Amino acid sequence: MATYNKRGFKSPKPKEIEDIEENVDVDAKDSTTAEVFNTLDVGASKAEEWVVRNQKYIFGIVGAIAVVTVGFLLYQKFVVEPKQLEAADEMFVAQQNFQQAIDATTGQDSLFNLALNGAEGKFGFIKIAEEYSGTDAGNLANYYAGIAYLNTGKNTEAIAHLDKFSSDDMILSTLAQGAIGDAFAQKNQLKEALDYYKKAAEMNVNDLTTPRFLLKAGQTAYTLGQKADALKYFTEIKEKYESAPEARNIDGLIGMAQ
Template sequence: MANRVRGSRSKKDVQQNLSTTEELLETPEALQDRIVDTEEYIKQHSTVFIIGAAIIVLAVAGYFGYQYYQTSQNQSAQEEMFQAIYYFESDSLNLALNGDGNNYGFLEIIDEFGGTDASNLAHYYAGVIELRQGNYESAIEYLDDFSASDLLVQAQAYALIGDAYLELGEHQSAASQYEKAADYNTNQFFSPQYLVKAAMAYEAAGDYAQAATRYQRIINKFPEAYEYQEAQKQRARLEALASN
């Protein structure tokens, strides 16, 4: 019964709205009165309308201004990073990381051009350098701040974080990062390699069952992989250790 009452009211409201609309369409005088009322409302609240319009204009201008600024900053950062990449490829790691006094190193690019694509890539380079120099905690920090749309590079970054944890003796954390790398854009070329690393990290932690499970994943999912036959051997060995 209550539903019928609500439905009746809704129908009545609709009919009233239709009646008002028809009146505006049929009588120019009613339309003129409505326009006058609207004009009076705008006059009385002109400050509100002006502020609202100004906010919209500023928001739009701010968005495009920020996009232009980011594009400009990214271009400048890429130009500055050219020499740092050259030093990196020449194995001059300190110069690549810290600069040479005239050209920026990766750390300065991170500080000066934060939020740009170049700064993001500089985090990756800095992480690799810190890892090669034995600064494992710094390597983890820089690589963890890196993100890539390139699926293979992102997986590699996860694996490098795993390498750093492994060097620190944090085997469980290392295994977790290797598995993260294996599961990211899963493929038969790189995923088995990362799963082998995960298995080795679990074995170093004394968790033979988990290590055997990682080899089993290679056997189940990547029968065409280079690591397949070795995975069978290692799984059997670890299952025997786990049962003792």
């Protein structure tokens, strides 16, 4: 049977189909891009309107931040720095008396008292810690005061001052915690002493302070009847710090704790 094409109808060629599809895609893309930019324009307009409406508050916040920043810098320059220098000058005599007390074989208490309470018209550590609180010198004065009190048997006062001291120095910060342990031990509060010895042994691990406080922790634990813990501390000294002075009689302590 014969087949006839309808007049006026012409099948599109493949190329023409591609052109149509491309035009559709371009139109769609243009439409989507336009929508995105319109959305951005609307968002930007709203943001601008919000800034205009609230510019008084924005400028106020920025101004407040600037005032605080400038105030802090001025405070550091004209208040903190002069206080640091003044406190360091005040502390020189107290430090001298403290060192003489450490080195002396007799009369230590009187020298420690001079370091604590002042001499030669200069403040002692107690007053420096109070008057120059917030400065490096005032902070360090708490450490000195704590050690001086510890050496004169005033353990409660020692704990109070050492507890206020903080430092980034790994040795000094560890010694302060261990000294609090010593103060509790002298007060016969052995559980508290053990807690601080353990803390001092675990923080800032090094060959100087770690074996020292491991030994004190072991001895205190043994006194408390905690032989397993004591053995653990003594064994750690033997295995990790055999060249430390604390390891000299460590085998005997291990045997005692077993």
